[in-house]
Amino acid sequence: MTTPPIIELTSRARDIFRLVVEGYLTTGVPVGSRTLAGGSGLNLSPASIRSVLADLERLGLLAAPHTSAGRMPTESGLRLFVDGMMQVAEPTREERAAIQSRLSEPGPIEAALEATSTILSDLSACAGVVMVPQREPRLRQLSLMSIGDRRVLAVMVGEDGAIENRIIELSAAVPPGALEEASNYITAHLNGRTLPEAARAMQADIASGQNALNAASRDLIERGIAIWSEDAARRPILIVRGQANLLDEAALSDLERVRSLLDDLENKQSVSELLAMARDARSARIFIGSENRLFALSGSSVIAAPYRDREGRVVGVVGVIGPTRLNYARVVPMVDFTARSLGQTLSKFI
Structure with missing residues (x-):
């Protein structure tokens, strides 16, 4: 089914869709009509909300994992939200300071790359990844x-x-x-x-x-x-840190998905090929679930952005790997900021 453009949804449908997605990304729990009617400011009855939810489900934007368990966004719904509705939140002053502090520590280029992967993992609660620059020292x-x-x-x-x-x-x-x-x-x-x-x-x-x-x-x-x-x-072409962040309670309830995800991360060549797809992007690029072949089975998302040398040439890619239920509005600008900061740090090396 083709995902409809956001402009084709009524204003009521857009509001309800946005609340469902934001609620799910925050809690990880499907959002029900009673929750939406109770504290969302919609001023609609649960019955009216259920009718809109059913329409959004028919459009392939929402899904009900269990009967009367509420709705959660599908991968198509997440893509529509990310591309057309998401309002990004720039990194806080503390987050920017933490990133720049770690990257300004003295040491060889390898230390800066490892620090980048680690700080991304720590701040996003996902796995941080860095593609090593294609360079010959x-x-x-x-x-x-x-x-x-x-x-x-x-x-x-x-x-x-x-x-x-x-x-x-x-x-x-x-x-x-x-x-x-x-x-x-x-x-x-x-x-x-x-x-x-x-x-x-x-x-x-x-x-x-x-x-x-x-x-x-x-x-x-x-x-x-x-x-x-x-x-x-x-020489390794990929640095991965924070794999343990992927083993949350929700993930552990699906051990097969966890096993698939960890197997994918072990295949660093394939992960590097996926990250390479972001080399030509102007800013962070988002891959959601089955949109990329590598993480189709584990249902994971990747946010990646290129970093550049002093002459503006792309030399590598940084990013995070996490569940599809991650805070895209916060993590996307964080990855962008980290990529820019890493490029500035590496300008003294390459």
């Missing part, structure tokens, strides 16, 4: 240190101050002089370049024989390139 220095006969610790320092460690397993022990020679050679090629750029330059240099490296140093560098490339390919 530029590197400044690399040091190699022996930690055993055939094991070497590689310490890489990025231009943004981030430090990464990798263990390199060697086929044979190398003398200390080879470690120093390889460190100096790699640092010279790494400085100011991304890892793929430096790897290509080093491979070409070694293949052409245009260097004075001995065999041990060449072996160390080639193994290092392989380890770094493999590690980069395995």
